[in-house]
Amino acid sequence: MENYQDECHLKEIHQLAEEFESCRKLLLALGDENRQHLILEMMRMGQCEGARVGAITEKTNLSRPAVSHHIRILKEAGLLKVRKEGTKNYYYFDADTEAMDRLLQMLAHAKEIMEHRPERK
Template identity: 50%
Template sequence: MNKQDQLNMIKEDFINCQKILLAIGDETRQSILLVLMGTDCQTGLRVGEITEQTHLSRPAVSHHLKVLRDAGVILMRKEGTKNFYYINVRTELGLLKTLVLDIDKFMQNFY
């Protein structure tokens, strides 16, 4: 693959990752993700539990969870009237890995 093809692929990677990068670029959402990473992926946490661990207000946590969900970074599991949030490790975050790997391959040509 030539240099221009690689750059075009990286450009496409960036476009695919735009929502994810915006979602995880916020410091508050990063703290929520860190809290979620400290739990069992299958179980997840409820808004109240995230609120306790991040010391954010419930409306703030709900807002940030919505942004993360809309970007595909986290998922929600319903159990009756309870909602449990957990990190979506298999799909959208994988796009970031692809982006970083493609940039790494490109940069290896210069070293």
């Protein structure tokens, strides 16, 4: 019985590892302190139609190239989108719902595994 439980537990852990792997880009984007600050400042700006890099730069202690770099990472992770108006780019939050769903599923699965650990009972 114990071998079966160990085998099932290993399968769960391997599945969780795959789920974690599928969330890495999003976790990396959210895990950086500068990007967290940038996200918070963008939210505080309250610009639902989007904000330009210059306006975002003014609200952070980051240089314009650094803000552009972090925006690129957030875009690639599916957290930001860009709206173009002529030659101007406006960045706004519109998270990739599939990526967010994968992240939520992975976190729920990790919580479920932890709740069923023998030392928790």
